[in-house]
Amino acid sequence: MSTGSMKELEARGLVLLGCGKMGSAMLEGWLAQGLPAGAVWVNDPHPSDWLSSTGVNLNMTLPDSPAIVLVAVKPQMMADTLPALAGFGNGNTLFLSVAAGTSIATYKAMLGDQTPIIRAMPNTPAAIARGITAICGNDLATDEHLDMAEALLTAVGQVVRLDGEHQMDAVTAVSGSGPAYVFHLIETLAAAGETQGLSAGLAMQLATATVAGAGALAEQADDDPAQLRMNVTSPGGTTAAALAVLMNEKDGFPALLTRAVAAAANRSKELANG
Numbered sequence: 001m002s003t004g005s006m007k008e009l010e011a012r013g014l015v016l017l018g019c020g021k022m023g024s025a026m027l028e029g030w031l032a033q034g035l036p037a038g039a040v041w042v043n044d045p046h047p048s049d050w051l052s053s054t055g056v057n058l059n060m061t062l063p064d065s066p067a068i069v070l071v072a073v074k075p076q077m078m079a080d081t082l083p084a085l086a087g088f089g090n091g092n093t094l095f096l097s098v099a100a101g102t103s104i105a106t107y108k109a110m111l112g113d114q115t116p117i118i119r120a121m122p123n124t125p126a127a128i129a130r131g132i133t134a135i136c137g138n139d140l141a142t143d144e145h146l147d148m149a150e151a152l153l154t155a156v157g158q159v160v161r162l163d164g165e166h167q168m169d170a171v172t173a174v175s176g177s178g179p180a181y182v183f184h185l186i187e188t189l190a191a192a193g194e195t196q197g198l199s200a201g202l203a204m205q206l207a208t209a210t211v212a213g214a215g216a217l218a219e220q221a222d223d224d225p226a227q228l229r230m231n232v233t234s235p236g237g238t239t240a241a242a243l244a245v246l247m248n249e250k251d252g253f254p255a256l257l258t259r260a261v262a263a264a265a266n267r268s269k270e271l272a273n274g
């Protein structure tokens with residue numbers, strides 16, 4: 001994190017509303033990157049053992065003017081939880097939300113129309129600083145606010161700035177939910193290995209290392225994923241036999257994943273419409 005952003009967070013405080021799977025993943029990353037636990041206030045009714053052990057200010061009186069309030073409760077909890085923090089609205093506290101499908105307009109209505117708001121869509125590899133987060137802000141979110149949010153989120157992985165909020169449903173469906181698709185790929189590849197006679201442990205080790213290695217290669221190689229796929233595929237060989245199934249136009253992977261991503265994007269839109 002840049003020294004300026006870190007200093008401001010340390011001086012004014014970071015409030016984390018909701019510290020479940022996503023809040024914990026990010027907090028774990030920030031603490032590992034050197035954000036002092038004393039600069040963090042967490043509101044969460046049932047803190048995990050891990051959270052209690054971190055030394056953050058847990059369910060305590062909040063600072064007067066935190067630099068950032070990070071909203072990481074479920075979209076369905078917003079109406080119950082946000083009013084308690086509305087006093088920080090219309091001021092110089094930046095509201096940074098990671099909630100899927102909760103629009104900037106919704107925050108504006110609940111916090112006041114002079115509130116700087118940034119929507120962010122992170123993902124859980126943030127816990128090991130390998131996340132990717134997309135951000136976009138309202139017209140009150142200044143360059144300094146965006147820089148501070150980016151500095152905070154860069155500590156847990158890559159950050160991309162969106163052209164506008166209209167891209168958020170698609171982003172949520174690709175990278176926000178995406179780790180779950182990849183974990184399911186690992187599960188199903190391992191299960192398929194078991195069907196071929198491998199032990200559960202060996203099949204899982206092979207599947208996990210293959211997905212991790214292929215992901216790292218895709219990131220580091222000069223070749224694009226299509227070329228990397230072809231590099232594995234010998235004419236008339238084993239990979240070609242598998243890809244004939246997976247790349248089947250009608251019921252193969254592309255059709256399936258297109259449907260899955262569309263379902264996630266549609267759900268994101270539904271959440272936004274209440």
Ligand SMILES: NC(=O)C1=CN([C@@H]2O[C@H](COP(=O)(O)OP(=O)(O)OC[C@H]3O[C@@H](n4cnc5c(N)ncnc54)[C@H](OP(=O)(O)O)[C@@H]3O)[C@@H](O)[C@H]2O)C=CC1
Pocket residue numbers: 017018019020021022023043044045046072073074075077080081098099100101121122123124176177
């Ligand atoms: N998980 C993911 O991969 C991603 C999630 N997100 C977004 O992050 C947000 C959180 O999701 P996720 O972490 O998965 O969900 P979780 O349910 O794991 O986390 C939500 C947390 O909020 C707590 N909470 C409930 N009520 C309150 C309250 N009144 N005040 C403060 N905290 C409260 C919950 O406590 P309790 O469990 O005790 O009710 C829980 O610890 C969602 O909006 C989601 O859209 C975004 C990107 C990725």
Ligand SMILES: O=C(O)[C@@H]1CCC=N1
Pocket residue numbers: 100172176177
């Ligand atoms: O499933 C969800 O709604 C959240 C948003 C993206 C990942 N998890």
